Amino acid sequence: MHFKKTNILLLIIICLLVLSGCARQESPKQVKKGKELEAYFPMEQDLTWQYEGEGNEYASFTRRVMYQEGDRLQIAEDNGGTKVALVYQVGDNEIAKLYSEPEFYTNENILQGPPNMHEVILKGPLEVGTTWQNERFKREIISVNEEVKVPAGNYGQVVKVKITSMELEASGSEQYEYYAENVGLIMREFIIDQEKIVSRLKSMTKTKPLAQIKQATISIEGIPQEFTLNLLDGSPLPFYTYFPSDMVDDRVSSGEGDTFRIMANFSGTKREDALMSIFFYPEGTSTEDAVKFANSLIINNRWEKVNYSEGNTIKQYPWSESEWPFLSQTNNISYLGNIVIGKHRDRVFQVMLYYPEEFSEGFIPRVNKIIDEFTWTDTKTKLTED
Structure with missing residues (x-):
């Protein structure tokens, strides 16, 4: 039984490396569509988010916008175990992850390269009950009025997204992402039985890039x-x-x-x-x-x-x-x-x-x-x- 539980936890950790996204706070009754989704995904080059974690050695990580061109941006995500290159596209009614590559230790601009996936991480309208899915994950907005405290500060009217893994659906595991206005992702949670892996936003800064x-x-x-x-x-x-x-x-x-x-x-x-x-x-x-x-x-x-x-x-x-x-x-x-x-x-x-x-x-x-x-x-x- 312990062996099965360990395997499930390992799958959850793998999921942690592929789940990512950003959003902004919203009035519970107000619905936003179209290009206003851009406000939920800060795209300015050299923005850096630092997260502190608990429950797993890879729960702490940093994200940095490396490049931004048009409706696409490239993010480097580093959890100490691997550095992942991610490419996102902000469309009229969805924010989608188009590319993911682990063990990416160069500063190459890959924004115009061919996609290797299409995973929608946030979709309008931003209201309770909005759902979408692909072959791996089902997502649903379950709240738009959460009060969340993280090391970076206190946030109100936070959008909470429930994520169900098709691989882990029968395990009873729970996964959530929380988004705040003009900040983006402020917290991730992975819960199974009494085990919890949490990443909380510690800081959001704009850093001057170091000379290569x-x-x-x-x-x-x-x-x-x-x-x-x-x-x-x-x-x-x-x-x-x-x-x-x-x-x-x-x-x-x-x-x-x-x-x-x-x-x-x-x-x-x-x-x-x-x-x-x-x-x-x-x-x-x-x-x-x-x-x-x-x-x-x-x-x-x-x-x-x-x-x-x-x-x-x-x-x-x-x-x-x-x-x-x-x-x-x-x-x-x-x-x-x-x-x-x-x-x-x-x-x-x-x-x-x-x-x-x-x-x-x-x-x-x-x-x-x-x-x-x-x-x-x-x-x-x-x-x-x-």
Whole structure:
């Protein structure tokens, strides 16, 4: 019985990734049609919604309008597990999702690409009893006068939409979306038995887009050289940085935390053994637990600690809580490394360097530039200022 319930919860989580939409508050008796639906789906480029969640690690997410052309807009939705590209169209009497692609980590404009779906997420008239459906979901407006409190504020006359999954209809699960005027989606709910997954609007802001590339000078072996730097946007985690264009990055997210890797790609040859990784521990992890984990990494990989005596290390980075320099020999190659534990507000993170010793003169100046560019978006401060 528990196994079946777990499967149902997994299906609900999948549904969370494909359900999205926005609306505005409405008088219970007033009916809106046609192009006035636009008011229920803010389309201004660079609008960003941040949601905090409970009941599931992916219930917290951010949404950002990347591009807007005519009646279409492209949204990036990031829940920490995957980044989804979504394309919507605002028609005369409906707002429809035309495209959805998970694991979308570029900033490519796909507004004019071919649709891969047509799912109506909001439909006029906005009055109790309006229903519509496709092969996957049935939607119905069940209220236009809800009072809803979320971290972003209190909203009245909220439109409440009930969503029934054709796959989960027999399970007794309930799904709801709540929409407020000129704000859009303010809350989602997934309920089954006594389990509840909720996402609530925390903030809605218009953010200035970060430059995708910038120029910088890095001194390599004492000689200043011009580099193009590429953006690494860590959202929904509160940071970004830039890395040299002769390096490549990737991101891995799991229940154990979020890892960003930046690897050497000198002369077009990717080297996974020459990397800088940035790892964010799960919320609630203590610095002490992170230090224990760093020590276990060194022991399990049989790395040799250096600059270490009586439980202390010589710090290379003023912002660090603890550092664990090490060296290793693998396949007759000498490697150097360092595990650095840091903390921002209540979140513990780890920076790890691992690279062939012969790369030192070129690799470390690049790493130092990445650290210099590292910026916390919630405090507008540099990592080097912590």
